[in-house]
Amino acid sequence: MCSDFIVSEPRIIETKLEFPYSRTLGPVMGAFFMALRDGQLLGIRAKDRRVLAPPLEYDPETGESLGTEMVPIGPGGTVEAWTWVDDPTQKHPLDHPFAFALVKPDGADTSMVSAVDAGRVEAVHTGMRVTARYRSEPQGLITDLEAWEPTKS
Amino acid sequence: MAANDRGATDIAIVGFAQSQSVRDAAPSEVQLLVPVVADAITAAGIERSDIGFTCAGSCDYLTGGPFAFVSNLEAAGAWPPISESHVEADGAWAMYEAWMRLQEGDIDVALAFGSGKSSPSNPAEVWAQQLDPYYLAPLGVDPVSLAGIQAQALIDAGKATERDFATVVADSRRNAKSNPNAQLSGDYDVDALLAEPYYRRPLRKHDVPPISDAAVAVIMARGDKARELCERPAWIRGMDHRIEAHQPGLRDITSSASTTLAARKAGYDGGPLDVVELSSTFSPQEIILKNAIGLGAGVNVNPSGGPLAANPIMAVGLIRIVEAASRIIDGTANRALAHATSGPLLQQNLVCLLEGE
Structure with a gap:
Protein backbone atom coordinates (compact mmCIF):
# COMPACT_ATOMS: atom_id res chain seq x y z
CA MET A 1 0.00 0.00 0.00
CA CYS A 2 2.99 2.30 0.53
CA SER A 3 3.75 2.36 -3.18
CA ASP A 4 0.38 3.98 -3.92
CA PHE A 5 1.71 7.30 -2.66
CA ILE A 6 3.37 9.56 -5.19
CA VAL A 7 6.18 11.34 -3.43
CA SER A 8 7.65 14.50 -4.90
CA GLU A 9 10.37 16.51 -3.19
CA PRO A 10 10.79 15.45 0.41
CA ARG A 11 9.55 18.03 2.86
CA ILE A 12 12.32 19.10 5.20
CA ILE A 13 11.53 20.41 8.66
CA GLU A 14 14.37 21.30 10.98
CA THR A 15 13.64 21.00 14.66
CA LYS A 16 15.80 21.08 17.75
CA LEU A 17 15.20 18.62 20.57
CA GLU A 18 15.91 20.30 23.86
CA PHE A 19 14.68 21.00 27.35
CA PRO A 20 14.77 24.81 27.27
CA TYR A 21 13.93 25.13 30.94
CA SER A 22 15.74 26.18 34.09
CA ARG A 23 14.97 23.81 36.92
CA THR A 24 15.74 23.60 40.58
CA LEU A 25 17.01 20.14 41.37
CA GLY A 26 15.51 19.80 44.85
CA PRO A 27 17.13 18.69 48.09
CA VAL A 28 18.59 15.37 46.90
CA MET A 29 19.79 15.92 43.35
CA GLY A 30 20.71 19.49 44.26
CA ALA A 31 23.05 18.21 46.97
CA PHE A 32 24.44 15.58 44.59
CA PHE A 33 25.28 18.03 41.82
CA MET A 34 26.69 20.65 44.21
CA ALA A 35 29.04 18.05 45.70
CA LEU A 36 29.92 16.65 42.28
CA ARG A 37 31.08 20.12 41.25
CA ASP A 38 33.57 19.89 44.10
CA GLY A 39 34.72 16.39 43.11
CA GLN A 40 32.70 14.38 45.64
CA LEU A 41 30.13 11.69 44.81
CA LEU A 42 27.12 11.29 47.10
CA GLY A 43 24.60 8.52 47.55
CA ILE A 44 21.46 8.54 49.68
CA ARG A 45 20.63 6.31 52.63
CA ALA A 46 17.44 4.30 52.10
CA LYS A 47 15.12 3.05 54.88
CA ASP A 48 16.69 -0.40 54.63
CA ARG A 49 20.12 1.22 55.26
CA ARG A 50 21.29 0.60 51.70
CA VAL A 51 23.06 3.48 50.00
CA LEU A 52 21.50 4.27 46.61
CA ALA A 53 23.54 5.81 43.82
CA PRO A 54 22.62 7.85 41.92
CA PRO A 55 20.57 9.35 44.77
CA LEU A 56 16.79 9.67 44.34
CA GLU A 57 14.15 11.48 46.37
CA TYR A 58 11.88 8.46 46.52
CA ASP A 59 12.44 4.77 47.14
CA PRO A 60 12.16 3.04 43.74
CA GLU A 61 10.53 0.00 45.38
CA THR A 62 8.01 1.60 47.71
CA GLY A 63 7.69 5.22 46.61
CA GLU A 64 8.46 6.37 50.15
CA SER A 65 10.33 9.62 50.64
CA LEU A 66 13.98 8.77 51.33
CA GLY A 67 14.77 11.89 53.35
CA THR A 68 18.05 13.68 52.84
CA GLU A 69 20.76 11.60 54.52
CA MET A 70 23.47 11.94 51.89
CA VAL A 71 26.44 9.59 52.14
CA PRO A 72 29.88 10.27 50.60
CA ILE A 73 30.80 7.47 48.15
CA GLY A 74 33.70 6.77 45.77
CA PRO A 75 36.12 7.90 44.43
CA GLY A 76 36.90 4.21 43.89
CA GLY A 77 34.41 1.89 42.27
CA THR A 78 33.87 -1.50 40.66
CA VAL A 79 32.64 -2.28 37.12
CA GLU A 80 29.50 -4.43 37.43
CA ALA A 81 28.73 -4.78 33.71
CA TRP A 82 29.96 -3.05 30.58
CA THR A 83 29.88 -2.71 26.82
CA TRP A 84 32.50 -1.36 24.46
CA VAL A 85 31.83 1.65 22.21
CA ASP A 86 34.20 1.63 19.22
CA ASP A 87 32.56 4.53 17.45
CA PRO A 88 31.41 7.23 19.90
CA THR A 89 28.63 9.53 18.70
CA GLN A 90 28.72 13.29 19.16
CA LYS A 91 26.37 12.85 22.13
CA HIS A 92 28.67 10.45 23.97
CA PRO A 93 30.82 11.78 26.83
CA LEU A 94 34.16 10.79 25.28
CA ASP A 95 35.41 11.27 21.73
CA HIS A 96 37.52 8.11 21.59
CA PRO A 97 36.61 4.43 22.12
CA PHE A 98 35.43 3.77 25.67
CA ALA A 99 33.18 1.50 27.74
CA PHE A 100 29.70 2.35 28.93
CA ALA A 101 29.36 0.53 32.22
CA LEU A 102 27.42 0.07 35.39
CA VAL A 103 29.87 1.20 38.06
CA LYS A 104 29.21 0.62 41.75
CA PRO A 105 30.98 3.38 43.70
CA ASP A 106 32.70 2.28 46.92
CA GLY A 107 30.24 2.75 49.76
CA ALA A 108 27.17 2.41 47.54
CA ASP A 109 24.89 -0.63 47.17
CA THR A 110 23.74 0.15 43.62
CA SER A 111 25.48 1.11 40.42
CA MET A 112 25.46 4.08 38.06
CA VAL A 113 25.57 4.20 34.26
CA SER A 114 28.91 5.86 33.47
CA ALA A 115 31.70 6.02 30.94
CA VAL A 116 34.87 4.06 31.68
CA ASP A 117 37.93 5.48 29.93
CA ALA A 118 40.12 2.40 29.68
CA GLY A 119 41.87 3.06 26.38
CA ARG A 120 41.29 -0.37 24.88
CA VAL A 121 38.69 -3.08 25.17
CA GLU A 122 41.19 -5.64 26.47
CA ALA A 123 41.65 -3.51 29.58
CA VAL A 124 37.99 -3.77 30.62
CA HIS A 125 36.47 -6.60 32.60
CA THR A 126 33.64 -7.12 35.04
CA GLY A 127 34.92 -6.59 38.56
CA MET A 128 37.69 -4.22 37.49
CA ARG A 129 38.61 -1.47 39.92
CA VAL A 130 38.12 2.07 38.67
CA THR A 131 38.58 5.58 40.03
CA ALA A 132 36.42 8.61 39.31
CA ARG A 133 37.89 11.34 37.12
CA TYR A 134 36.22 14.74 37.44
CA ARG A 135 36.05 17.58 34.93
CA SER A 136 38.49 20.36 35.61
CA GLU A 137 35.79 22.92 34.71
CA PRO A 138 32.51 21.62 36.13
CA GLN A 139 29.23 22.45 34.36
CA GLY A 140 26.72 21.21 36.93
CA LEU A 141 25.96 18.12 34.85
CA ILE A 142 26.42 14.40 35.48
CA THR A 143 29.28 14.61 32.99
CA ASP A 144 31.24 16.52 35.67
CA LEU A 145 32.04 12.91 36.53
CA GLU A 146 33.90 12.78 33.23
CA ALA A 147 34.66 9.07 33.35
CA TRP A 148 35.97 6.32 35.52
CA GLU A 149 39.48 5.16 34.73
CA PRO A 150 41.36 2.01 35.68
CA THR A 151 42.70 2.31 39.23
CA LYS A 152 46.48 2.44 39.25
CA SER A 153 47.71 -0.21 41.63
CA MET B 1 -13.28 -21.28 29.22
CA ALA B 2 -16.49 -21.77 27.27
CA ALA B 3 -18.20 -18.88 25.53
CA ASN B 4 -21.24 -19.02 27.75
CA ASP B 5 -19.06 -18.54 30.83
CA ARG B 6 -18.32 -15.05 29.62
CA GLY B 7 -20.28 -12.03 30.65
CA ALA B 8 -21.38 -9.09 28.55
CA THR B 9 -18.30 -7.15 29.64
CA ASP B 10 -15.87 -9.57 28.02
CA ILE B 11 -13.75 -7.83 25.41
CA ALA B 12 -12.13 -9.28 22.31
CA ILE B 13 -10.04 -8.27 19.33
CA VAL B 14 -12.27 -8.62 16.26
CA GLY B 15 -10.20 -6.95 13.54
CA PHE B 16 -6.73 -5.64 12.86
CA ALA B 17 -4.37 -4.46 10.17
CA GLN B 18 -0.71 -3.56 9.93
CA SER B 19 1.57 -2.12 7.29
CA GLN B 20 4.71 -3.84 6.12
CA SER B 21 7.72 -2.75 8.16
CA VAL B 22 10.27 -1.02 5.95
CA ARG B 23 13.59 0.69 6.54
CA ASP B 24 12.55 4.02 5.08
CA ALA B 25 8.90 4.55 4.19
CA ALA B 26 8.20 7.34 1.71
CA PRO B 27 4.74 8.16 3.12
CA SER B 28 4.45 10.26 6.26
CA GLU B 29 3.38 8.66 9.53
CA VAL B 30 -0.25 9.66 9.05
CA GLN B 31 -0.13 8.40 5.46
CA LEU B 32 1.04 5.05 6.82
CA LEU B 33 -1.85 5.06 9.28
CA VAL B 34 -4.73 6.01 6.95
CA PRO B 35 -4.91 2.70 5.03
CA VAL B 36 -4.09 0.64 8.15
CA VAL B 37 -6.96 2.11 10.18
CA ALA B 38 -9.28 1.78 7.19
CA ASP B 39 -8.28 -1.86 6.70
CA ALA B 40 -8.81 -2.67 10.40
CA ILE B 41 -12.31 -1.16 10.23
CA THR B 42 -13.06 -3.20 7.10
CA ALA B 43 -11.64 -6.36 8.67
CA ALA B 44 -13.88 -5.93 11.70
CA GLY B 45 -16.92 -5.31 9.49
CA ILE B 46 -17.92 -2.10 11.24
CA GLU B 47 -18.65 1.49 10.27
CA ARG B 48 -16.50 4.30 11.60
CA SER B 49 -19.56 5.58 13.43
CA ASP B 50 -19.68 2.32 15.43
CA ILE B 51 -16.43 3.25 17.20
CA GLY B 52 -17.15 4.59 20.68
CA PHE B 53 -13.57 5.38 21.65
CA THR B 54 -10.26 5.79 19.85
CA CYS B 55 -6.80 5.75 21.37
CA ALA B 56 -3.49 6.28 19.55
CA GLY B 57 0.09 5.56 20.56
CA SER B 58 3.05 7.37 19.01
CA CYS B 59 6.10 9.39 19.91
CA ASP B 60 6.56 13.10 19.22
CA TYR B 61 10.33 12.69 19.71
CA LEU B 62 10.49 10.65 16.51
CA THR B 63 8.88 13.40 14.46
CA GLY B 64 10.83 15.99 16.42
CA GLY B 65 7.93 18.35 17.03
CA PRO B 66 5.54 18.89 19.92
CA PHE B 67 1.98 17.64 19.35
CA ALA B 68 3.06 15.81 16.19
CA PHE B 69 0.63 13.09 17.22
CA VAL B 70 -2.36 15.31 16.54
CA SER B 71 -1.97 14.96 12.79
CA ASN B 72 -2.23 11.17 13.14
CA LEU B 73 -5.90 11.69 14.06
CA GLU B 74 -6.57 12.26 10.36
CA ALA B 75 -6.45 8.47 10.09
CA ALA B 76 -9.28 8.05 12.61
CA GLY B 77 -11.39 10.83 11.16
CA ALA B 78 -12.12 13.44 13.79
CA TRP B 79 -15.32 14.85 12.26
CA PRO B 80 -18.07 14.54 13.33
CA PRO B 81 -16.40 14.83 16.75
CA ILE B 82 -15.10 11.58 18.24
CA SER B 83 -14.09 10.54 21.72
CA GLU B 84 -10.35 9.93 21.62
CA SER B 85 -7.12 9.90 23.55
CA HIS B 86 -3.39 9.57 22.91
CA VAL B 87 -0.55 7.93 24.77
CA GLU B 88 3.09 8.90 24.25
CA ALA B 89 3.83 5.18 24.17
CA ASP B 90 3.58 2.08 22.05
CA GLY B 91 0.17 1.27 20.59
CA ALA B 92 -0.08 -1.60 23.11
CA TRP B 93 -0.61 1.05 25.78
CA ALA B 94 -3.21 2.76 23.58
CA MET B 95 -4.97 -0.59 23.38
CA TYR B 96 -4.72 -0.92 27.17
CA GLU B 97 -6.46 2.44 27.62
CA ALA B 98 -9.15 1.56 25.07
CA TRP B 99 -9.66 -1.84 26.75
CA MET B 100 -10.20 -0.12 30.10
CA ARG B 101 -12.56 2.38 28.47
CA LEU B 102 -14.64 -0.48 27.03
CA GLN B 103 -15.01 -1.92 30.52
CA GLU B 104 -17.13 1.11 31.45
CA GLY B 105 -19.85 -0.76 29.57
CA ASP B 106 -21.47 2.17 27.75
CA ILE B 107 -19.77 1.59 24.40
CA ASP B 108 -19.34 -1.61 22.38
CA VAL B 109 -16.47 -0.91 19.99
CA ALA B 110 -13.08 0.77 20.34
CA LEU B 111 -10.17 1.47 18.00
CA ALA B 112 -6.52 1.54 19.05
CA PHE B 113 -3.52 2.14 16.86
CA GLY B 114 0.22 2.65 17.05
CA SER B 115 2.62 4.15 14.56
CA GLY B 116 6.22 5.18 14.26
CA LYS B 117 8.70 6.38 11.66
CA SER B 118 12.21 6.01 13.00
CA SER B 119 13.83 6.51 9.60
CA PRO B 120 13.93 10.33 9.48
CA SER B 121 15.93 10.57 12.70
CA ASN B 122 18.92 9.00 14.37
CA PRO B 123 17.21 6.69 16.88
CA ALA B 124 20.37 6.32 18.99
CA GLU B 125 20.30 10.05 19.70
CA VAL B 126 16.52 10.41 19.95
CA PRO B 209 16.79 -4.72 15.77
CA PRO B 210 16.50 -3.01 12.39
CA ILE B 211 15.29 0.58 12.07
CA SER B 212 11.70 0.30 10.89
CA ASP B 213 8.70 2.36 9.85
CA ALA B 214 5.18 0.93 10.21
CA ALA B 215 1.70 1.30 11.65
CA VAL B 216 -0.80 -1.09 13.21
CA ALA B 217 -4.45 -0.88 14.30
CA VAL B 218 -6.88 -3.08 16.23
CA ILE B 219 -10.63 -3.04 16.70
CA MET B 220 -11.96 -4.36 20.00
CA ALA B 221 -15.58 -5.15 20.80
CA ARG B 222 -17.53 -6.16 23.87
CA GLY B 223 -19.46 -9.37 24.52
CA ASP B 224 -22.23 -10.16 22.04
CA LYS B 225 -21.03 -7.43 19.69
CA ALA B 226 -17.70 -9.22 19.40
CA ARG B 227 -19.43 -12.52 18.60
CA GLU B 228 -21.61 -10.78 16.02
CA LEU B 229 -18.59 -9.24 14.27
CA CYS B 230 -16.15 -12.11 14.41
CA GLU B 231 -16.62 -15.85 14.01
CA ARG B 232 -13.80 -16.54 16.44
CA PRO B 233 -12.89 -13.45 18.48
CA ALA B 234 -9.55 -13.26 20.33
CA TRP B 235 -10.83 -12.77 23.86
CA ILE B 236 -8.66 -10.62 26.09
Missing part, protein backbone atom coordinates in the same frame (compact mmCIF):
# COMPACT_ATOMS: atom_id res chain seq x y z
CA TRP B 127 16.04 7.67 22.54
CA ALA B 128 18.85 8.98 24.72
CA GLN B 129 16.68 12.10 25.10
CA GLN B 130 13.88 10.09 26.68
CA LEU B 131 16.03 8.97 29.58
CA ASP B 132 16.07 10.70 32.96
CA PRO B 133 17.37 14.21 32.13
CA TYR B 134 19.74 14.46 35.12
CA TYR B 135 21.73 11.25 35.45
CA LEU B 136 21.36 9.58 32.04
CA ALA B 137 20.39 11.87 29.14
CA PRO B 138 23.55 14.07 29.33
CA LEU B 139 25.63 10.89 28.83
CA GLY B 140 23.98 10.32 25.45
CA VAL B 141 23.71 6.67 26.40
CA ASP B 142 21.82 5.04 23.55
CA PRO B 143 19.56 1.95 23.68
CA VAL B 144 22.15 -0.25 21.97
CA SER B 145 24.85 0.63 24.50
CA LEU B 146 22.44 -0.04 27.36
CA ALA B 147 21.53 -3.37 25.76
CA GLY B 148 25.24 -4.21 25.53
CA ILE B 149 25.61 -3.65 29.27
CA GLN B 150 22.57 -5.86 29.88
CA ALA B 151 23.95 -8.58 27.61
CA GLN B 152 27.28 -8.63 29.47
CA ALA B 153 25.46 -8.73 32.82
CA LEU B 154 23.46 -11.73 31.57
CA ILE B 155 26.65 -13.52 30.51
CA ASP B 156 28.41 -12.68 33.80
CA ALA B 157 25.41 -14.04 35.72
CA GLY B 158 25.74 -17.34 33.85
CA LYS B 159 22.23 -16.98 32.44
CA ALA B 160 23.16 -16.91 28.74
CA THR B 161 26.01 -17.08 26.25
CA GLU B 162 26.76 -15.26 23.02
CA ARG B 163 25.70 -18.48 21.26
CA ASP B 164 22.29 -18.20 22.94
CA PHE B 165 21.98 -14.66 21.56
CA ALA B 166 22.87 -15.82 18.04
CA THR B 167 20.39 -18.70 18.31
CA VAL B 168 17.62 -16.22 19.14
CA VAL B 169 18.55 -14.24 16.02
CA ALA B 170 18.64 -17.30 13.75
CA ASP B 171 15.23 -18.43 15.07
CA SER B 172 13.79 -14.93 14.60
CA ARG B 173 14.91 -14.60 11.01
CA ARG B 174 13.82 -18.14 10.12
CA ASN B 175 10.37 -17.52 11.62
CA ALA B 176 10.15 -14.19 9.78
CA LYS B 177 10.32 -15.98 6.43
CA SER B 178 6.60 -16.65 6.75
CA ASN B 179 5.78 -13.08 7.81
CA PRO B 180 5.19 -10.79 4.81
CA ASN B 181 5.37 -7.72 7.09
CA ALA B 182 8.86 -8.52 8.42
CA GLN B 183 11.95 -6.66 7.31
CA LEU B 184 14.74 -9.16 8.02
CA SER B 185 14.33 -12.87 7.33
CA GLY B 186 16.20 -15.87 6.04
CA ASP B 187 18.27 -18.86 7.04
CA TYR B 188 21.31 -17.99 9.10
CA ASP B 189 23.91 -20.26 10.60
CA VAL B 190 24.64 -19.66 14.28
CA ASP B 191 28.38 -20.16 13.84
CA ALA B 192 28.43 -17.71 10.95
CA LEU B 193 26.56 -15.16 13.08
CA LEU B 194 29.10 -15.64 15.87
CA ALA B 195 31.90 -14.95 13.39
CA GLU B 196 30.57 -11.42 12.80
CA PRO B 197 32.42 -8.56 14.51
CA TYR B 198 31.14 -6.99 17.70
CA TYR B 199 28.99 -3.88 17.45
CA ARG B 200 28.54 -3.13 21.15
CA ARG B 201 30.45 -5.99 22.70
CA PRO B 202 29.12 -8.59 23.50
CA LEU B 203 26.39 -7.66 21.02
CA ARG B 204 26.80 -7.98 17.27
CA LYS B 205 24.78 -6.00 14.77
CA HIS B 206 22.29 -8.86 14.29
CA ASP B 207 21.52 -8.84 18.04
CA VAL B 208 20.16 -5.34 17.48
CA ARG B 237 -8.33 -12.79 29.19
CA GLY B 238 -6.29 -10.16 30.96
CA MET B 239 -3.94 -7.28 30.38
CA ASP B 240 -1.54 -5.83 32.92
CA HIS B 241 1.23 -3.24 32.97
CA ARG B 242 4.01 -3.00 35.60
CA ILE B 243 6.93 -0.62 36.04
CA GLU B 244 10.36 -0.89 37.66
CA ALA B 245 12.96 1.72 38.59
CA HIS B 246 14.09 3.84 35.66
CA GLN B 247 17.79 3.73 36.58
CA PRO B 248 19.23 0.44 35.26
CA GLY B 249 21.71 0.26 38.16
CA LEU B 250 18.92 0.20 40.73
CA ARG B 251 17.40 -3.08 39.56
CA ASP B 252 18.44 -6.53 38.39
CA ILE B 253 18.74 -6.12 34.63
CA THR B 254 19.32 -9.85 34.13
CA SER B 255 15.71 -10.55 35.10
CA SER B 256 12.40 -8.75 34.65
CA ALA B 257 10.38 -8.67 37.86
CA SER B 258 7.74 -6.41 36.29
CA THR B 259 7.17 -8.89 33.43
CA THR B 260 6.74 -11.73 35.92
CA LEU B 261 4.19 -9.70 37.85
CA ALA B 262 2.35 -8.45 34.75
CA ALA B 263 2.06 -12.00 33.38
CA ARG B 264 0.60 -13.22 36.65
CA LYS B 265 -1.81 -10.29 36.97
CA ALA B 266 -2.89 -10.77 33.35
CA GLY B 267 -3.98 -14.26 34.35
CA TYR B 268 -1.12 -16.40 33.07
CA ASP B 269 -1.01 -19.42 35.36
CA GLY B 270 1.87 -21.34 33.78
CA GLY B 271 -0.42 -23.43 31.59
CA PRO B 272 0.21 -24.26 27.94
CA LEU B 273 0.46 -21.47 25.39
CA ASP B 274 0.13 -22.02 21.65
CA VAL B 275 1.80 -18.75 20.71
CA VAL B 276 3.97 -16.24 22.54
CA GLU B 277 4.92 -12.90 21.01
CA LEU B 278 7.57 -10.97 22.97
CA SER B 279 8.90 -7.44 22.52
CA SER B 280 12.44 -8.74 22.83
CA THR B 281 14.04 -5.74 21.18
CA PHE B 282 17.56 -7.10 21.60
CA SER B 283 18.32 -10.83 21.40
CA PRO B 284 19.36 -11.22 25.10
CA GLN B 285 15.96 -9.84 26.13
CA GLU B 286 14.16 -12.86 24.68
CA ILE B 287 16.05 -15.03 27.18
CA ILE B 288 15.25 -12.65 30.05
CA LEU B 289 11.56 -12.47 29.13
CA LYS B 290 11.17 -16.23 28.69
CA ASN B 291 12.64 -16.75 32.15
CA ALA B 292 10.49 -13.97 33.63
CA ILE B 293 7.25 -15.45 32.27
CA GLY B 294 8.34 -19.01 33.01
CA LEU B 295 8.19 -20.36 29.46
CA GLY B 296 9.48 -23.85 28.83
CA ALA B 297 11.63 -24.97 25.92
CA GLY B 298 8.82 -26.12 23.63
CA VAL B 299 6.94 -22.83 23.47
CA ASN B 300 6.46 -21.18 20.08
CA VAL B 301 8.10 -17.77 20.71
CA ASN B 302 7.84 -14.98 18.14
CA PRO B 303 6.52 -16.98 15.17
CA SER B 304 6.35 -13.58 13.41
CA GLY B 305 10.09 -13.08 13.89
CA GLY B 306 9.51 -10.49 16.61
CA PRO B 307 11.29 -7.12 16.94
CA LEU B 308 14.60 -8.48 15.62
CA ALA B 309 12.85 -8.96 12.27
CA ALA B 310 10.95 -5.64 12.32
CA ASN B 311 11.04 -2.95 15.00
CA PRO B 312 8.66 -0.11 14.18
CA ILE B 313 8.96 1.70 17.49
CA MET B 314 5.53 2.69 18.92
CA ALA B 315 3.84 -0.01 16.81
CA VAL B 316 6.05 -3.00 17.62
CA GLY B 317 4.33 -3.86 20.92
CA LEU B 318 0.81 -3.68 19.50
CA ILE B 319 2.01 -5.77 16.54
CA ARG B 320 2.95 -8.49 19.07
CA ILE B 321 -0.66 -8.50 20.29
CA VAL B 322 -1.99 -8.51 16.72
CA GLU B 323 0.27 -11.40 15.72
CA ALA B 324 -0.99 -13.38 18.72
CA ALA B 325 -4.64 -12.44 18.14
CA SER B 326 -4.48 -13.26 14.44
CA ARG B 327 -3.54 -16.87 15.24
CA ILE B 328 -6.51 -17.20 17.56
CA ILE B 329 -8.90 -15.62 15.08
CA ASP B 330 -7.71 -17.92 12.27
CA GLY B 331 -8.05 -20.95 14.54
CA THR B 332 -4.39 -22.03 14.62
CA ALA B 333 -4.02 -21.14 18.31
CA ASN B 334 -6.31 -21.21 21.29
CA ARG B 335 -4.24 -19.52 23.99
CA ALA B 336 -1.63 -16.85 23.38
CA LEU B 337 0.47 -14.42 25.36
CA ALA B 338 1.75 -11.11 23.98
CA HIS B 339 4.21 -8.72 25.58
CA ALA B 340 5.12 -5.08 25.03
CA THR B 341 7.85 -3.02 26.65
CA SER B 342 8.80 0.58 27.20
CA GLY B 343 11.65 2.51 28.81
CA PRO B 344 15.33 1.57 29.10
CA LEU B 345 16.17 -2.14 29.40
CA LEU B 346 12.66 -3.52 29.94
CA GLN B 347 11.76 -0.90 32.56
CA GLN B 348 8.03 -1.16 31.81
CA ASN B 349 6.28 -4.29 30.68
CA LEU B 350 2.76 -5.07 29.52
CA VAL B 351 1.36 -8.57 29.15
CA CYS B 352 -1.83 -9.49 27.31
CA LEU B 353 -3.31 -12.97 27.60
CA LEU B 354 -5.63 -13.99 24.75
CA GLU B 355 -7.91 -17.00 24.32
CA GLY B 356 -10.30 -18.41 21.75
CA GLU B 357 -13.74 -19.66 22.71
